Amino acid sequence: MHRLSGCPSCAEPLEEGDRFCGVCGHAVSAPPPAAAADNPTVPIPPAPPAPAAPPAPAGAAGGYGTPAPGVPRAAAEPAPGWGSAASAAPTLVDDPAAWAATPAEPDPEPEPEQRQGPAGATYASSDHGNPYGTGTPPEGTPWGPTEAPYAPAAPAASADGPEPRHDRPEGNPGTPAEGTPWGPGEAPYENPPQPGGAAGGRTCVACRAGHVDTDGYCEHCGHAQPRERDHLEEELGSVAAVSDRGLRHHRNEDSFAVAATALPDGSAATVAIVCDGVSSASRPDEASAAAAGAANEALLEALPRGAHPQEAMHEAILAAAAAVNALAPETPGAQNAPACTLVGAVVSGGLLTIGWVGDSRAYWVPDDRAALPRRLTEDDSWAAQMVAAGLMGEAEAYADVRAHAITGWLGADAYDLDPHTATFKPDHPGVVVVCTDGLWNYAESAREMAQVLPADAATRPLHSAQVLVGHALDGGGHDNVTVAIVPFATQPEQEPGPDAEPGPAAGPE
Amino acid sequence: MANFAKPNAPRFSVEVYQNEFLPEGGRDVHAIVTVTATGGAAATRTAVADGTAAVVLMVDCSGSMEYPPEKMRGAREATAAAIDTLRDGTAFAVIAGTHVAKEVYPGQGRLAVADATTRDRAKEALRGLSSGGGTAIGTWLRLADGLLRGSSAAIRHGILLTDGRNEHEEPAVLRATLDACAGRFTCDARGVGTDWDVKEVTGIAHALLGSADIVADPAHLAEDFTRMMENVMGKEVADVALRLWTPVGVEIQYVKQVAPSLLDLTDRRTEAGPRAGDYPTGSWGDESREYHVCVRVPTATVGQEMLAARTTLVLPGAAGEPATVLAQGLVRAVWTDDLAASTAINAQVAHYTGQAELAEAIQQGLEARKMGDVGGATAKLGRAVQLASSSGNADTARLLSKVVDVVDAVAGTVRLKAKVADADEMTLDTRSTQTVRVKKT
Numbered sequence: 001m002h003r004l005s006g007c008p009s010c011a012e013p014l015e016e017g018d019r020f021c022g023v024c025g026h027a028v029s030a031p032p033p034a035a036a037a038d039n040p041t042v043p044i045p046p047a048p049p050a051p052a053a054p055p056a057p058a059g060a061a062g063g064y065g066t067p068a069p070g071v072p073r074a075a076a077e078p079a080p081g082w083g084s085a086a087s088a089a090p091t092l093v094d095d096p097a098a099w100a101a102t103p104a105e106p107d108p109e110p111e112p113e114q115r116q117g118p119a120g121a122t123y124a125s126s127d128h129g130n131p132y133g134t135g136t137p138p139e140g141t142p143w144g145p146t147e148a149p150y151a152p153a154a155p156a157a158s159a160d161g162p163e164p165r166h167d168r169p170e171g172n173p174g175t176p177a178e179g180t181p182w183g184p185g186e187a188p189y190e191n192p193p194q195p196g197g198a199a200g201g202r203t204c205v206a207c208r209a210g211h212v213d214t215d216g217y218c219e220h221c222g223h224a225q226p227r228e229r230d231h232l233e234e235e236l237g238s239v240a241a242v243s244d245r246g247l248r249h250h251r252n253e254d255s256f257a258v259a260a261t262a263l264p265d266g267s268a269a270t271v272a273i274v275c276d277g278v279s280s281a282s283r284p285d286e287a288s289a290a291a292a293g294a295a296n297e298a299l300l301e302a303l304p305r306g307a308h309p310q311e312a313m314h315e316a317i318l319a320a321a322a323a324v325n326a327l328a329p330e331t332p333g334a335q336n337a338p339a340c341t342l343v344g345a346v347v348s349g350g351l352l353t354i355g356w357v358g359d360s361r362a363y364w365v366p367d368d369r370a371a372l373p374r375r376l377t378e379d380d381s382w383a384a385q386m387v388a389a390g391l392m393g394e395a396e397a398y399a400d401v402r403a404h405a406i407t408g409w410l411g412a413d414a415y416d417l418d419p420h421t422a423t424f425k426p427d428h429p430g431v432v433v434v435c436t437d438g439l440w441n442y443a444e445s446a447r448e449m450a451q452v453l454p455a456d457a458a459t460r461p462l463h464s465a466q467v468l469v470g471h472a473l474d475g476g477g478h479d480n481v482t483v484a485i486v487p488f489a490t491q492p493e494q495e496p497g498p499d500a501e502p503g504p505a506a507g508p509e
Numbered sequence: 510m511a512n513f514a515k516p517n518a519p520r521f522s523v524e525v526y527q528n529e530f531l532p533e534g535g536r537d538v539h540a541i542v543t544v545t546a547t548g549g550a551a552a553t554r555t556a557v558a559d560g561t562a563a564v565v566l567m568v569d570c571s572g573s574m575e576y577p578p579e580k581m582r583g584a585r586e587a588t589a590a591a592i593d594t595l596r597d598g599t600a601f602a603v604i605a606g607t608h609v610a611k612e613v614y615p616g617q618g619r620l621a622v623a624d625a626t627t628r629d630r631a632k633e634a635l636r637g638l639s640s641g642g643g644t645a646i647g648t649w650l651r652l653a654d655g656l657l658r659g660s661s662a663a664i665r666h667g668i669l670l671t672d673g674r675n676e677h678e679e680p681a682v683l684r685a686t687l688d689a690c691a692g693r694f695t696c697d698a699r700g701v702g703t704d705w706d707v708k709e710v711t712g713i714a715h716a717l718l719g720s721a722d723i724v725a726d727p728a729h730l731a732e733d734f735t736r737m738m739e740n741v742m743g744k745e746v747a748d749v750a751l752r753l754w755t756p757v758g759v760e761i762q763y764v765k766q767v768a769p770s771l772l773d774l775t776d777r778r779t780e781a782g783p784r785a786g787d788y789p790t791g792s793w794g795d796e797s798r799e800y801h802v803c804v805r806v807p808t809a810t811v812g813q814e815m816l817a818a819r820t821t822l823v824l825p826g827a828a829g830e831p832a833t834v835l836a837q838g839l840v841r842a843v844w845t846d847d848l849a850a851s852t853a854i855n856a857q858v859a860h861y862t863g864q865a866e867l868a869e870a871i872q873q874g875l876e877a878r879k880m881g882d883v884g885g886a887t888a889k890l891g892r893a894v895q896l897a898s899s900s901g902n903a904d905t906a907r908l909l910s911k912v913v914d915v916v917d918a919v920a921g922t923v924r925l926k927a928k929v930a931d932a933d934e935m936t937l938d939t940r941s942t943q944t945v946r947v948k949k950t
């Protein structure tokens with residue numbers, strides 16, 4: 001279904017199995033949106049006098065992925081152009097007062113609780129609207145009277161989730177979606193190519209004249225051949241991810257891991273981890289791969305035994321950090337230790353849990369595009385910190401050359417590892433876009449991200465991930481691009497019993 | 510102590526040092542290729558295989574060797590010392606060189622096999638050496654070539670001693686002889702006294718992949734010859750070539766040996782299959798050498814990566830047989846818009862670029878000095894002092910200080926000495942191509 005008939009870049013007809021166009025070298029597995037003939041029009045809100053909506057003046061409400069106050073998040077007054085007030089209220093549990101009360105009382109009073117410092121650890125807010133916390137949601141919150149959404153009894157709810165299954169190593173590799181460039185059993189993640197062996201006999205994608213030698217270079221023109229990691233795609237029923245080298249970097253230093261598992265009650269849980277290797281460090285590609293793998297493993301170990309997802313996410317980030325630290329050379333004080341960022345999303349039991357370190361992000365895009373999309377993460381970046389600390393205006397901070405310098409990462413030379421986690425309980429379906437800055441540099445605000453994301457993202461996550469990567473490549477592809485799409489379906493209506501009080505996520509500090 | 514774990518033949522390894530990052534539009538790729546051979550005979554001392562080496566000693570017996578007579582005596586003693594250093598089983602011969610070449614031992618166009626008896630006979634034959642006649646080095650080399658060709662030994666080596674200019678032969682004839690002999694045997698060349706021509710002696714050594722040096726005082730000849738012969742006895746593998754494969758569109762700028770001494774190999778290429786060429790490196794014992802490879806690649810867009818050259822160390826097979834690959838290293842080119850990455854200069858490349866400039870500055874400075882160009886000589890030799898100092902080339906710095914008065918080594922300020930001994934100038938000239946390795950910090 002996603003199969004292209006011609007190269008998205010130069011229209012050269014493609015042959016079966018082509019991953020790169022034979023004429024222009026364009027990566028054909030990541031078509032730009034325009035090229036996808038079957039791509040429905042992306043709903044663009046009837047252009048309102050849109051709030052300039054800088055995505056996240058990070059200062060307010062620090063941490064915790066609360067969206068920028070500048071965004072009409074509370075949508076107290078019916079957000080012009082964003083649909084009705086009701087639909088503009090994606091109910092995210094972290095901020096029930098703001099999110100849930102909206103339909104009821106159009107009180108424009110924004111965030112009453114500017115409760116956290118800029119560096120506010122996300123766990124610190126668990127007593128303020130954290131779903132596991134003690135905050136009392138206003139009457140009429142869409143998720144019912146109890147603050148206990150993590151009901152263990154939730155049945156499998158993933159909209160199109162297949163049988164719960166474990167992740168790749170032992171399980172079903174997932175049906176490769178139509179249109180994936182790999183045939184069955186050829187999925188890059190499943191069968192890493194034998195170094196050297198598989199390379200022989202291939203024809204160079206650059207000159208089309210020479211064969212590829214065992215080192216991965218053309219024996220004629222010398223050009224490096226696309227490596228498996230240059231473009232990776234993976235789709236499990238409930239989640240899909242695409243990673244691409246981009247157009248300006250010589251290797252892909254991003255990495256991802258996606259997996260599906262089951263909670264103790266048999267319901268499905270979905271995991272997506274995306275990591276971005278820090279280029280200025282050594283072996284960033286190894287760092288990101290190690291982190292994504294370790295975090296994924298940790299979650300797959302913790303979730304099936306009933307661990308609280310937010311706590312599991314916290315532990316997963318610590319496990320990822322340990323994996324990256326282990327890559328560092330023995331010499332103490334090595335300044336160049338491998339390092340990477342991490343952002344992860346877990347959808348389980350009607351909850352959405354996010355965790356991150358660094359400047360990789362997660363966005364929430366409701367299936368109903370009239371509803372408000374939002375960014376769920378706060379960058380660990382210089383600019384975000386400056387804004388958060390009130391030292392600079394957003395425009396000024398982001399114009400600075402240091403703007404994108406990250407202030408948090410995984411790696412042996414990280415100062416103080418401060419994993420941020422947050423849990424939400426959306427009351428309407430949507431998708432989570434989990435991505436590296438290679439994508440969000442080309443769709444910075446939640447609104448822009450929502451515009452680029454195909455409308456059918458929830459049902460065709462792989463295609464949507466391909467479209468987003470294509471968007472970044474069309475924009476210039478200056479960095480590696482990685483995006484995971486995690487659809488979130490609301491639970492069938494079911495009220496957790498009042499006794500279903502999960503342990504509050506009193507987070508490890 | 511012998512390490513019995515090591516096999517007789519050395520193992521080769523290749524390491525490539527380079528900054529592979531090029532800016533947009535960048536084309537020149539520099540790399541230092543370090544080749545290390547370990548585990549050969551020099552390490553074991555016990556791994557002697559009969560008939561693996563053949564050596565011909567060429568001793569200048571021209572009339573000038575008697576002026577002063579110490580030269581002839583020194584040459585005789587040095588040759589005897591070299592013979593004593595021969596391993597049992599090594600094939601050898603001694604040639605007396607004048608305007609013609611004469612076999613001194615064993616004669617009749619043969620090589621002797623070293624043992625106690627042949628060594629004694631050879632030394633006895635040396636006593637009959639007398640001086641008289643001219644100098645035609647090409648004839649010596651041709652005779653040595655003829656003798657060595659009769660040997661099946663893998664290591665074929667010559668040791669040549671002269672005290673004067675090649676006066677009884679056209680330079681073109683010597684050149685043609687060297688071209689013919691190149692690749693058939695290797696040869697070390699020594700000049701004794703100060704009446705010989707530096708370019709001639711270094712030219713022989715370069716062409717035949719051996720070392721060149723001055724032995725100004727004949728009394729030191731025996732010591733030098735012993736060391737040279739020990740070096741030859743340590744060789745285990747001959748005719749090793751550095752094979753350079755380059756993709757279509759890549760131009761080879763140069764290929765130079767840069768350590769332990771400078772030797773430009775660019776013009777010594779022989780084709781070895783599509784887009785590949787072999788550069789001779791001669792014979793190897795336990796040792797490490799470094800090569801500076803510079804290629805010009807077609808430009809590519811940022812984010813591209815290509816293999817700029819593949820360097821392979823090969824042992825040519827017998828006729829019709831494929832070459833044996835001993836080790837290989839890759840020289841890459843990666844285009845980036847990260848200026849910090851593309852403007853960095855690899856420390857090894859920088860170091861050997863400096864060593865090459867040092868040798869050139871010395872040679873040009875001495876040339877200018879001979880021409881009476883005081884300003885040019887001062888500038889060049891000053892630059893040489895500066896480079897020798899900054900790179901830690903203490904030997905060359907010491908030789909320079911005998912030719913110039915160093916005012917400020919860091920700034921390269923020098924004054925030409927009014928009086929310079931011929932031996933000092935010739936020593937500096939001959940050894941200008943000696944390099945030092947990168948300082949390990």
